[in-house]
Amino acid sequence: MKYRRLLSAFFFSLIPMLAQAEYRVFVLKISTSAKPSEGQDASENTEPAFRLVESTLDPEQYRAFYPVAADETITYIDTWRCYGRTGGMKPLCPNPKGQIPSEENPGP
Template identity: 75%
Template sequence: MKYRRLLSAFFIFLAPVLSHAEYRVFVLKISKRASTGAAAADQGFRLVESTLDPVQYRYFYPVAADEEVTYIDTWRCYGRTGGMTPHCPNPKGQIPSSESPAP
């Protein structure tokens, strides 16, 4: 019985020390939907880093009805997201800027 309490106390106090927070960052492309008669090429778009996936992003931030939110890239970050800390950098390299999109 004594060992059981000792073991329980050990896990209760050790669990917070061993737990690690993590979150996922998504790169989302927000662009106008091409109409049926228009060319398939995107005229204008913006890239956004967010912790929300494409479906969640549409419900949380205002996106026009004629815009689509597309998933481009994702990676995992370790640590807390509190305090308005910036997202961790992409370990695969830099994301392409809006001015020079990747082919």
């Protein structure tokens, strides 16, 4: 009976060491629809303006958490998994694929 308790205590002490935190980073493209102004020709500026944002929120969560204009669309570009915690304002882990360089200040 003593061995059973000792063995149970040993396994319960290992559980916190085996648990690891992880999170997912998303690269979101937030673009505005290009509408020509009154004095501007429609053929001059047809490319929509956009910005890339690295976030731990997916597109739906990002729109609910941050203010996004009604004419802006959020498109998912890339994602990867990171190990560890994000507490203490730690920076997000870099993209292991190396496709999109990390910005100095990715937040809006």
